[in-house]
Amino acid sequence: MPQTPIAIVWFRQDLRLADNPALYAAAGSGATILPVFIHDDEEAGDWGPGSASRWWLRKSVTALNESLQGALRIYRGKASEILPKLARDVGADAVYWNRCVEPWRVLRDRAIKEQLQQAGIRIHTSNGSYLYDPAEVAKPDGTPYRVFTPFYRRGCKDLSPRQPLPAPKNLRLDNSSHPDGHDEKPPLPAFPWFDEAEHGWQPGEQGARDVLAQFLDTGLERYAEARDRPDIDGVSRLSPHLHFGEVSPHQVREAVLERKGKQQHDAVDKFLSELAWREFSAHLLYHWPELTHDNLQKKFDRFPWQQDENLQQAWQQGATGYPMVDAGMRQLWRTGYMHNRVRMIAASFLVKNLLQDWRVGARWFWNSLLDADLANNSASWQWVAGCGADAAPYFRIYNPVSQGRKFDPNGDYVRRYVPELATLPDKYIHCPWEAPAHVLESAGVKLGEDYPKPIVELAASRTRALDAFSSLAKKAG
């Protein structure tokens, strides 16, 4: 038997040492720490990490292992088998982890907890990943919120997030050899074609710290106006770091609040409310696990989705003939990332103008986004489709041309990702089909050859979407 008790710390979406409540508690117990990560694709079912996420995850786990001086045991397989066996084999006294909201994890973790407890092992779980514990926020009558504003203004008001915890000092790590673990074989690289140098991401806790520092220095002050502009880098770019828990929302919140001077007041509030949307998505997924696949509003079960694989493929490939949509979809394919404003435009186009089921889009994003997050992705797609928690006005249908003119006024963003249109004048950069023949010719663009003609007509497809929505309103449908 070991001289000191052994505590397993099970890392999941909290790949950091600082402000990690599970790690902090385990270290504080005086036990020898045995850190573990498990690639559990089997129990994840349909929602294991997508292709792009795998690239990130692999790097981030490696970075975490380095911070832990190589002590991280990395396994591949069913956590419900690996963890109890490991706990038995090493004679663990306790197992620590931070809770997640993905339905498959909630179910799995509950079963593992019971199993371990029956074996006499102490389980210690924490809320490591959200400012407001999704299970704790509730209306006065005890039921969960379905609308953002009251959730944020009321539900979260009296719950004050914790101060970030320091990284534990003098971690007593288990250094014994462990031939059974340490499956270092990385998952297949997901996006073999994408150029790592191009996007400049650095997965891991240090990378997250750098991105946050950069945002505080140069991004925050203009965040309120710039966040909607894909042509200038006005967003925080924290999303993948937050998703994998390389930085906690508590750390981000605290850092941002420190900057809440007079000038940055609005920007800070705006940014914190964006962080709160992440909280709201987690709240929704926690309370409505069917969010990933069922319309939250049941009447949408009879929405007349079309199923057209040609249209879906054109959308996926960035070949719809609408530059703003195509630029976004190509940015996604090339870099594993898409600017938030463009996500809404591209998503709205698929769901409203093409009448394709939101689940088709959600699946594509899940697979292609480095920051794919089940709560954010599911909640946001339902929001765009109008079947989500809050009743979006039925008439909110984005026009990719007006959105382009408004948020990419010089066409810089389009030109970056749709280079075949690069020499087109600003006036036509968002609507090449309206350009006179001689303009197209001098820009060297043959519509239908170099760049597609629009696959649907905007006004007609908008009317069609409005009709589809009003068909839902009819009683007894």
Next chain:
DNA sequence: TTTTGAGTTGTTCGA
């Protein structure tokens, strides 16, 4: 229980 006010992100039309 009933009632009232409100609901992230938009577009179009006509004055």
Next chain:
DNA sequence: GTCGAACAACTCAAA
């Protein structure tokens, strides 16, 4: 070019 109004009906939150 700018600006305000219209665009369904519904659900949720809270009084």
